[in-house]
Amino acid sequence: MNAIQADIQVDETALAELSASFTGELVRPRDTTYDEHRRVWNGSIDRFPALIARCGGAADVVAAVRFATSSGLPVAVRSGGHSYPGQSVCDGGIVIDLGPMKGISVEPEARTARVQAGVLWGELDRTTQSFGLATTGGIVSHTGVAGLTLGGGIGWLHRRHGLTIDQLLSVDLITAGGDGVKASQTESSDLFWGLRGGGGNFGIATEFEFRLHPVGPSVLAGPIFWPIEQAPGLLRFYREWSAEAPDELMTMVVQRKAPPLPFVPRELHGELVVAVVCCYAGPIEDGERVVRPLRAFGSPALDLCEPKSYVAHQATFDRSFPHGWRYYFRACDVAELSDDVIDVMVEHGRRIVSPISSVAFFQMGGAVARVGESETAFNGRDAAFTFNINGNSPTAEGFEAERGWARAFWSALQPYHTSVYVNFLMDEGRERIRQAYGAGKYERLRALKRTYDPTNVFRLNQNIPPD
Numbered sequence: 001m002n003a004i005q006a007d008i009q010v011d012e013t014a015l016a017e018l019s020a021s022f023t024g025e026l027v028r029p030r031d032t033t034y035d036e037h038r039r040v041w042n043g044s045i046d047r048f049p050a051l052i053a054r055c056g057g058a059a060d061v062v063a064a065v066r067f068a069t070s071s072g073l074p075v076a077v078r079s080g081g082h083s084y085p086g087q088s089v090c091d092g093g094i095v096i097d098l099g100p101m102k103g104i105s106v107e108p109e110a111r112t113a114r115v116q117a118g119v120l121w122g123e124l125d126r127t128t129q130s131f132g133l134a135t136t137g138g139i140v141s142h143t144g145v146a147g148l149t150l151g152g153g154i155g156w157l158h159r160r161h162g163l164t165i166d167q168l169l170s171v172d173l174i175t176a177g178g179d180g181v182k183a184s185q186t187e188s189s190d191l192f193w194g195l196r197g198g199g200g201n202f203g204i205a206t207e208f209e210f211r212l213h214p215v216g217p218s219v220l221a222g223p224i225f226w227p228i229e230q231a232p233g234l235l236r237f238y239r240e241w242s243a244e245a246p247d248e249l250m251t252m253v254v255q256r257k258a259p260p261l262p263f264v265p266r267e268l269h270g271e272l273v274v275a276v277v278c279c280y281a282g283p284i285e286d287g288e289r290v291v292r293p294l295r296a297f298g299s300p301a302l303d304l305c306e307p308k309s310y311v312a313h314q315a316t317f318d319r320s321f322p323h324g325w326r327y328y329f330r331a332c333d334v335a336e337l338s339d340d341v342i343d344v345m346v347e348h349g350r351r352i353v354s355p356i357s358s359v360a361f362f363q364m365g366g367a368v369a370r371v372g373e374s375e376t377a378f379n380g381r382d383a384a385f386t387f388n389i390n391g392n393s394p395t396a397e398g399f400e401a402e403r404g405w406a407r408a409f410w411s412a413l414q415p416y417h418t419s420v421y422v423n424f425l426m427d428e429g430r431e432r433i434r435q436a437y438g439a440g441k442y443e444r445l446r447a448l449k450r451t452y453d454p455t456n457v458f459r460l461n462q463n464i465p466p467d
């Protein structure tokens with residue numbers, strides 16, 4: 001589809017009625033801002049919606065949902081625009097974009113925050129950190145709060161405080177029928193269960209209320225790099241060392257070519273490296289003690305693990321994942337870092353060609369695993385590590401080869417897959433979504449879907465069809 005074909009899909013009379021009361025911006029293919037607003041983070045996605053309804057508040061969301069359902073056109077919901085498979089934009093349909101809804105209000109005494117759906121993690125962290133507080137959020141600061149939260153939410157604080165959904169106190173939602181619902185432990189609690197992991201299946205979240213925790217403002221954090229040749233020994237050492245780590249420590253292990261960033265010495269640029277990225281969410285001195293044995297392993301090529309502001313650490317990976325590059329992604333959870341898993345990681349990590357492809361795994365456990373598996377729709381709380389295999393390229397050139405590399409890596413790990421985090425799925429089909437939730441939760445989510453979105457208006461997502 002192109003912009004001209006997209007433009008003719010909309011009923012002009014109905015649109016005029018919508019625009020009479022709409023406080024945000026209605027963007028059509030003929031408008032100068034159309035390209036800016038139809039683009040999503042993943043540059044490999046190039047879709048042409050008929051209308052982008054950039055909502056100014058909950059009333060605009062209600063009006064946009066009613067307009068969209070009466071038009072019968074496909075509906076995509078966008079907040080931060082970071083869906084890997086580009087599910088927040090569609091061809092010929094309506095994008096309900098919550099990006100302009102940026103309200104944040106913090107109650108420092110109660111340690112809570114109310115956050116509108118268009119807020120990005122960097123924006124929320126900067127605000128809560130001005131009170132010395134934070135909640136579990138993603139590791140790239142330009143990711144949206146809304147999509148990340150509804151899928152579960154992992155990040156530097158999850159081992160200490162739990163998933164992002166474990167911090168949720170309530171969600172304000174507009175259903176497919178255009179009705180407002182508040183979901184919490186005491187109101188529409190069945191819906192609240194489903195919203196904590198079930199993604200955008202049940203409606204459009206306009207506002208979230210989170211629990212906050214004292215964090216930082218300084219944390220001991222950052223990457224320590226070793227030459228790739230030391231990866232087999234390092235990963236075995238890491239397995240033992242991380243198993244004893246306190247919940248305050250969250251680590252990620254990354255294999256990639258060292259980026260040409262100012263803090264990376266020139267001689268390392270483009271060299272394959274393995275890095276352990278740490279974040280100790282507790283007193284700096286305690287963190288130093290915990291990290292000391294890791295620093296002493298082998299001969300690190302570069303050690304950037306140091307006291308820094310939590311907000312700065314949250315942006316560590318921002319420049320590695322800018323808007324507009326081509327991103328392909330495969331993910332899985334594993335129960336342990338067995339010798340076989342390490343061998344796969346080392347072998348396929350050495351085959352990285354693109355300077356921006358990488359493999360990383362998040363260390364799980366801690367507070368995530370202490371919440372009961374059935375308490376929320378999120379599945380796989382007992383996973384030990386979550387793998388991200390990123391086959392990326394700045395332009396179309398070489399992208400297919402990177403996708404092939406990511407697929408081959410993922411397939412080699414297949415014997416060790418346990419679960420998969422739903423926010424780390426590409427367009428992988430219905431059976432894979434079912435696997436992600438497990439049969440029991442999937443059926444419970446389907447029953448909820450029948451109640452809140454029986455005609456599957458919200459289907460451009462990791463979809464749980466009602467029938």
Ligand SMILES: Cc1cc2nc3c(=O)[nH]c(=O)nc-3n(C[C@H](O)[C@H](O)[C@H](O)COP(=O)(O)OP(=O)(O)OC[C@H]3O[C@@H](n4cnc5c(N)ncnc54)[C@H](O)[C@@H]3O)c2cc1C
Nearest residue numbers: 079080081082083088138139144147148153154200205461
């Ligand atoms: C660079 C990058 C880093 C990431 N890092 C992490 C990480 O550290 N931890 C982690 O847990 N995940 C991470 N993710 C995955 C992330 O959680 C998902 O991509 C998430 O969907 C992004 O949310 P968004 O609002 O930015 O995306 P969008 O593309 O706007 O939305 C994605 C989907 O979420 C749903 N949705 C969005 N907003 C709403 C809403 N208001 N109401 C109802 N449904 C909605 C829709 O189905 C939509 O298709 C990362 C992704 C990227 C691209």
